[in-house]
Amino acid sequence: MSRCHSVLLNRLRIGHSRLNHSYLLSGDDPPTCQSCEIPLTVKHILVECRNLHDIREKYFTVYSVTDLFKSVDNQRNQFLSPTVMFVTLILY
Numbered sequence: 001m002s003r004c005h006s007v008l009l010n011r012l013r014i015g016h017s018r019l020n021h022s023y024l025l026s027g028d029d030p031p032t033c034q035s036c037e038i039p040l041t042v043k044h045i046l047v048e049c050r051n052l053h054d055i056r057e058k059y060f061t062v063y064s065v066t067d068l069f070k071s072v073d074n075q076r077n078q079f080l081s082p083t084v085m086f087v088t089l090i091l092y
Contacts, residue, residue, distance in 0.1 A: 009069075012042055012046070012069075013069060015041060015042045015043065016042070017042055019031065019040065019045075020039075020040045020041055020042060033049055033051075035049065035050065035051040036048075036049055036050065036051075042065075043065050046065060046068060047062070047063060047064060047065055047068065
């Protein structure tokens with residue numbers, strides 16, 4: 001696994017991304033999901049947001065963050081390519 005992919009997965013594991021933490025540096029209000037109107041988090045994007053359901057189903061079929069990262073550990077090459085592409089498009 002490349003360093004870039006490793007960093008991305010570790011940031012997701014701890015729930016940090018530019019999308020949901022950039023407000024800390026800029027002094028803005030925390031972001032909210034436009035469709036769900038709740039705080040925007042990595043967990044919300046990866047497993048909860050109803051607007052992203054079809055996209056998630058295309059790339060992976062787990063229903064919890066724990067299951068998602070278990071599948072990363074068990075099948076890095078099969079999981080990594082489509083999921084990293086999905087997450088990169090959504091979060092960065």
